[in-house]
Amino acid sequence: xxxxxxxxxxxxxxxxxxxxxxxxxxxxxxxxxxxxxxxxxxxxxxxxxxxxxxxxxxxxxxxxxxxxxxxxxxxxxxxxxxxxxxxxxxxxxxxxxxxxxxxxxxxxxxxxxxxxxxxxxxxxxxxxxxxxxxxxxxxxxxxxxxxxxxxxxxxxxxxxxxxxxxxxxxxxxxxxxxxxxxxxxxxxxxxxxxxxxxxxxxxxxxxxxxxxxxxxxxxxxxxxxxxxxxxxxxxxxxxxxxxxxxxxxxxxxxxxxxxxxxxxxxxxxxxxxxxxxxxxxxxxxxxxxxxxxxxxxxxxxxxxxxxxxxxxxxxxxxxxxxxxxxxxxxxxxxxxxxxxxxxxxxxxxxxxxxxxxxxxxxxxxxxxxxxxxxxxxxxxxxxxxxxxxxxxxxxxxxxxxxxxxxxxxxxxxxxxxxxxxxxxxxxxxxxxxxxxxxxxxxxxxxxxxxxxxxxxxxxxxxxxxxxxxxxxxxxxxxxxxxxxxxxxxxxxxxxxxxxxxxxxxxxxxxxxxxxxxxxxxxxxxxxxxxxxxxxxxxxxxxxxxxxxxxxxxxxxxxxxxxxxxxx
Amino acid sequence: xxxxxxxxxxxxxxxxxxxxxxxxxxxxxxxxxxxxxxxxxxxxxxxxxxxxxxxxxxxxxxxxxxxxxxxxxxxxxxxxxxxxxxxxxxxxxxxxxxxxxxxxxxxxxxxxxxxxxxxxxxxxxxxxxxxxxxxxxxxxxxxxxxxxxxxxxxxxxxxxxxxxxxxxxxxxxxxxxxxxxxxxxxxxxxxxxxxxxxxxxxxxxxxxxxxxxxxxxxxxxxxxxxxxxxxxxxxxxxxxxxxxxxxxxxxxxxxxxxxxxxxxxxxxxxxxxxxxxxxxxxxxxxxxxxxxxx
Numbered sequence: 001x002x003x004x005x006x007x008x009x010x011x012x013x014x015x016x017x018x019x020x021x022x023x024x025x026x027x028x029x030x031x032x033x034x035x036x037x038x039x040x041x042x043x044x045x046x047x048x049x050x051x052x053x054x055x056x057x058x059x060x061x062x063x064x065x066x067x068x069x070x071x072x073x074x075x076x077x078x079x080x081x082x083x084x085x086x087x088x089x090x091x092x093x094x095x096x097x098x099x100x101x102x103x104x105x106x107x108x109x110x111x112x113x114x115x116x117x118x119x120x121x122x123x124x125x126x127x128x129x130x131x132x133x134x135x136x137x138x139x140x141x142x143x144x145x146x147x148x149x150x151x152x153x154x155x156x157x158x159x160x161x162x163x164x165x166x167x168x169x170x171x172x173x174x175x176x177x178x179x180x181x182x183x184x185x186x187x188x189x190x191x192x193x194x195x196x197x198x199x200x201x202x203x204x205x206x207x208x209x210x211x212x213x214x215x216x217x218x219x220x221x222x223x224x225x226x227x228x229x230x231x232x233x234x235x236x237x238x239x240x241x242x243x244x245x246x247x248x249x250x251x252x253x254x255x256x257x258x259x260x261x262x263x264x265x266x267x268x269x270x271x272x273x274x275x276x277x278x279x280x281x282x283x284x285x286x287x288x289x290x291x292x293x294x295x296x297x298x299x300x301x302x303x304x305x306x307x308x309x310x311x312x313x314x315x316x317x318x319x320x321x322x323x324x325x326x327x328x329x330x331x332x333x334x335x336x337x338x339x340x341x342x343x344x345x346x347x348x349x350x351x352x353x354x355x356x357x358x359x360x361x362x363x364x365x366x367x368x369x370x371x372x373x374x375x376x377x378x379x380x381x382x383x384x385x386x387x388x389x390x391x392x393x394x395x396x397x398x399x400x401x402x403x404x405x406x407x408x409x410x411x412x413x414x415x416x417x418x419x420x421x422x423x424x425x426x427x428x429x430x431x432x433x434x435x436x437x438x439x440x441x442x443x444x445x446x447x448x449x450x451x452x453x454x455x456x457x458x459x460x461x462x463x464x465x466x467x468x469x470x471x472x473x474x475x476x477x478x479x480x481x482x483x484x485x486x487x488x489x490x491x492x493x494x495x496x497x498x499x500x501x502x503x504x505x506x507x508x509x510x511x512x513x514x515x516x517x518x519x520x521x522x523x524x525x526x527x528x529x530x531x532x533x534x535x536x537x538x539x540x541x542x543x544x545x546x547x548x549x550x551x552x553x554x555x556x557x558x559x560x561x562x563x564x565x566x567x
Numbered sequence: 568x569x570x571x572x573x574x575x576x577x578x579x580x581x582x583x584x585x586x587x588x589x590x591x592x593x594x595x596x597x598x599x600x601x602x603x604x605x606x607x608x609x610x611x612x613x614x615x616x617x618x619x620x621x622x623x624x625x626x627x628x629x630x631x632x633x634x635x636x637x638x639x640x641x642x643x644x645x646x647x648x649x650x651x652x653x654x655x656x657x658x659x660x661x662x663x664x665x666x667x668x669x670x671x672x673x674x675x676x677x678x679x680x681x682x683x684x685x686x687x688x689x690x691x692x693x694x695x696x697x698x699x700x701x702x703x704x705x706x707x708x709x710x711x712x713x714x715x716x717x718x719x720x721x722x723x724x725x726x727x728x729x730x731x732x733x734x735x736x737x738x739x740x741x742x743x744x745x746x747x748x749x750x751x752x753x754x755x756x757x758x759x760x761x762x763x764x765x766x767x768x769x770x771x772x773x774x775x776x777x778x779x780x781x782x783x784x785x786x787x788x789x790x791x792x793x794x795x796x797x798x799x800x801x802x803x804x805x806x807x808x809x810x811x812x813x814x815x816x817x818x819x820x821x822x823x824x825x826x827x828x829x830x831x832x833x834x835x836x837x838x839x840x841x842x843x844x845x846x847x848x849x850x851x852x853x854x855x856x857x858x859x860x861x
Contacts, residue, residue, distance in 0.1 A: 018590045343761055370763045383754035387776035393755075396772075400763035445758070 003034040005182050005214045011069035024050055026239045032214050039217040039229035043464045047238040048218045052184055057086050088125045095180035099187040101167035105159035112155035115139045115174055122178045146173040165196035184216045193330035195559055198535035222265050223537025234258045264465040265539050266494040269546035276501040279322030285453055285485040286319040291351030293337050311337040313509040324486045326496040329506035335489045339455050343375055367401050374446035378458040380438035384430040390441050391426040394448055401449040415444040436467035453485045497521055505529050528558045591856045598852020604845025612661035619655035627810040635828045644834035656812040657838040663813045667797045668790045670728045676786055679739025684770050687747035704737045717805040727806040731796055746781055747774045780857035788850035791843035798839050814839050
């Protein structure tokens with residue numbers, strides 16, 4: 001078969017760590033034909049990334065070991081190739097786009113230097129030689145392929161001077177420099193905002209059709225798969241449990257794991273959407289009036305300039321008691337700053353915040369305040385101290401809100417019961433727990449001194465979808481049980497649709513739209529909200545139909561493009 | 568970041584972090600050698616009066632009949648210019664060296680760690696003052712400082728210890744400052760503040776536990792250098808005064824008889840090498856085991 005690009009057959013792989021051998025890939029079989037877009041999906045830990053690294057040959061061996069099987073690229077066996085022959089294929093045969101556009105660059109070298117190195121070393125490996133200027137024009141041509149027309153300018157920049165979306169484009173450009181036939185993309189755009197991700201996905205699609213590339217897409221996001229793949233392989237625990245064309249998989253998933261994955265994706269529109277009812281409390285838990293927060297810092301040594309960042313502009317909000325109030329926005333929109341103002345960690349430059357009928361000015365810092373507002377952080381890995389046991393960490397708020405020490409033990413057990421963790425977990429350290437369990441501990445800590453309001457700062461974004469849903473259910477239950485008010489901060493609009501009864505959309509420090517969740521999603525008014533909603537990858541045709549349609553002109557009017565240098 | 572291959576076969580039992588650390592340590596031959604050396608030195612020092620073939624050599628003993636005897640079955644490391652058994656003196660010399668380590672590090676480490684933690688946590692002016700003072704102390708050449716201190720006071724073991732201590736805390740301040748400063752950005756510190764935790768709580772319960780492994784590694788690496796520095800002072804005549812046996816003094820005295828009576832300088836020199844090697848191997852082993860960067 002001449003057009004088979006990659007064929008992996010009967011691949012078994014194991015790792016040896018601490019003297020124990022663990023099999024991580026079991027009898028893997030899959031293939032890609034020329035021009036195909038194939039997607040490998042699964043949760044974290046399913047072996048997707050290991051598979052990718054085995055294919056490109058960057059998996060450290062040992063501890064890894066291929067036990068069995070073969071990987072063929074255009075009919076050539078890769079696993080038995082010498083190091084040198086294999087390196088020759090890198091970039092020219094198989095190329096890769098990594099997940100994080102910032103970590104993939106060396107921050108102290110210009111883009112030109114980094115791209116030029118790739119061309120130069122590939123030339124050396126393939127016994128070609130080109131002049132510096134020939135290489136440069138080749139690089140600029142390649143950047144045009146990723147729709148970066150201002151190549152000259154970009155090449156002179158450092159990675160930090162480019163926006164996230166632009167870095168991702170440059171990264172894709174880098175992988176195309178040596179005209180590969182197979183492009184492997186590992187979670188492309190996942191680290192970016194949803195509107196930017198959309199652009200990146202479109203770009204990859206264009207490249208496949210125009211450059212005749214073959215694409216292997218590794219992702220956990222089913223919405224992305226629906227837009228990007230012709231065929232799909234579903235991986236679970238190192239095995240491929242289901243395969244088929246995209247339409248087959250989405251229309252009639254057969255394996256229980258695939259079904260579970262499908263069901264865990266929260267719907268944005270349609271019948272399955274859960275409407276969260278308003279609670280009928282009249283009083284406001286939080287009132288925010290005309291709040292501004294300006295960060296300024298002095299830069300330079302001799303002629304000191306002041307760099308000003310107006311993070312929150314004239315924000316006014318009313319949050320009723322019992323609300324699950326969502327604050328949505330992309331990174332840099334000021335949503336986290338607003339949350340920190342609510343917690344008294346930042347002082348607003350102007351405006352008033354009233355929490356539980358008390359002005360924040362005199363209220364913050366008091367024990368009473370701590371018993372009113374608490375926070376759950378985004379990343380349980382960093383919000384729990386790695387060197388302290390669960391019980392120790394739950395004890396901290398108790399100790400400093402005047403709980404009597406003889407009641408600590410009983411309260412800790414009560415808290416663990418509340419978040420559905422076994423009581424024996426009290427003596428464990430965070431690294432012994434899974435991500436979801438850690439987040440439960442963080443929730444328990446926030447609840448330990450009976451707060452009335454919880455600020456949830458992206459509480460599920462570090463978790464897998466399946467675990468995310470269980471945490472969300474827990475939060476719903478706790479709200480009903482303890483009559484809590486949630487301020488939910490997130491960039492995940494699908495989650496917000498199903499979790500919040502009211503939402504506010506933040507855009508560059510301002511609230512551009514707020515109201516009941518159902519109304520906002522059904523009839524978004526602000527062009528930014530429309531652009532945001534239209535960018536979300538969804539998994540059914542029905543949702544696709546119900547999403548707002550935004551023209552390119554409309555989109556460009558509110559969003560900064562990732563194809564041109566600003567400033 | 569890659570997600571990591573965290574799939575386990577059902578039969579595999581999960582290792583606790585303690586077991587993993589022990590595994591790393593066990594399969595690190597140099598660390599084991601280091602532990603063996605340190606233990607042998609400690610035993611030798613504690614039981615010197617019983618282990619030494621001639622305990623009286625530790626003092627102002629004179630045996631002119633046997634002076635300058637080369638290493639042999641009777642005198643493992645030979646004898647010195649007044650006929651004292653060098654091996655016995657080395658064992659007693661280790662007592663002085665280890666005493667120096669305990670004295671210096673026992674004061675310098677807690678002091679340095681406290682300053683580092685305070686600077687990182689307090690920020691602002693406190694941070695500026697502490698860290699600039701540390702920088703100033705770091706800028707003083709160690710030997711010049713030690714010379715000054717021992718010259719002003721009188722040259723003896725205690726003053727040498729004071730001189731070394733005055734210099735040593737700075738490294739710990741810088742190290743802990745850096746680690747604690749990194750932690751200040753972590754959410755758990757903010758979470759503790761939101762919970763109303765006191766300053767003392769955050770310093771010693773939240774920040775300090777995360778510095779312990781770095782402190783342990785740094786301290787064990789330091790031990791070797793403290794011994795070396797102490798020996799250097801004694802060599803210059805600023806440390807321990809005769810007839811108390813000290814490795815540095817022995818090298819110094821022995822060097823006058825080089826090269827004919829080579830063992831008199833070389834054997835104490837090897838003894839210094841041995842113990843420093845031990846501490847360094849141990850320190851490297853701990854570093855691999857606890858996975859810290861210095």
